[in-house]
Amino acid sequence: MHRIGFGFDVHRLVEGRKLIIGGVKIPHTLGLLGHSDADVLIHALCDALLGAANLRDIGYHFPDTDPQYAGADSTKLLAATVQLLRAKGYSVGNVDCTICAERPKINPHIEAMRRVLAPLLQVDEDCVSIKATTTERLGFTGREEGISAYAVALIEKA
Numbered sequence: 001m002h003r004i005g006f007g008f009d010v011h012r013l014v015e016g017r018k019l020i021i022g023g024v025k026i027p028h029t030l031g032l033l034g035h036s037d038a039d040v041l042i043h044a045l046c047d048a049l050l051g052a053a054n055l056r057d058i059g060y061h062f063p064d065t066d067p068q069y070a071g072a073d074s075t076k077l078l079a080a081t082v083q084l085l086r087a088k089g090y091s092v093g094n095v096d097c098t099i100c101a102e103r104p105k106i107n108p109h110i111e112a113m114r115r116v117l118a119p120l121l122q123v124d125e126d127c128v129s130i131k132a133t134t135t136e137r138l139g140f141t142g143r144e145e146g147i148s149a150y151a152v153a154l155i156e157k158a
Contacts, residue, residue, distance in 0.1 A: 001157040002093065005052025009043035010140075010148040021099060021106065021147070022113030022130065023075045023120075028104045032147060035064035039074035041099055041113070041130070041149040046074075046081045048095065048153035053085050078120045085155060093154035094127040101147040106132035 013019075017031025022041040032038035046058040055061070061084065062069050062077050069077075082092065095117075099106050110130045118125040135141040141148060 003052045003090070003155050005048040005050065005153045005155070007044040007047030007051060007151040007153070008148065009040045009047065010146055011038045011040045012146045013144060019104070020074070021109070023116035024109050024112045026104055026109055036069050036072035036077065037074050040147050041097055041151070042074035042078050044149040044151040045095060045097060045117070045153065046078055048151040049081050049085055049092065049155065052153050052155045053088050053090050055084055055088065075116065075120055078117070082121060086158070089158050090155040091158045092121045092123050092127070093156045094123065094129070095121065095151060095153045096129040097149060097151040098131045098133060099147065099149045100133055100135055100141050102134050102137065102142055102144050
């Protein structure tokens with residue numbers, strides 16, 4: 001049996017934070033604000049995976065009210081999410097993600113993100129699609145106030 005899940009996340013850009021997307025530190029003057037490391041791509045991906053398995057969402061499993069997740073490395077949250085899926089009898093088939101940001105340019109970092117995410121998802125790199133786009137200077141993304149990410153995941157009964 002195959003199931004599909006969808007995830008979305010957004011975080012505000014602020015001074016004094018590192019910019020980490022897809023588990024990769026990206027040089028930039030601003031970083032994403034959040035309780036954890038605010039990795040917008042991994043958070044969207046976790047929600048897609050959890051949704052596909054009908055396991056609620058990232059906030060349910062890793063609440064921002066819990067001090068143990070303060071500053072958390074989101075790659076660890078993704079690894080834990082994959083373990084939740086495995087416990088329910090699922091494995092990841094493939095994922096397709098889109099990052100929306102005006103700056104910095106995301107394309108130069110996509111291959112590094114795929115190299116980080118594939119082993120966490122326990123899939124080949126070919127099963128991890130990451131794309132980047134802008135919003136043509138429209139909305140909060142266009143004003144460089146934040147970055148958003150979308151993710152779709154296919155899971156399979158193991």
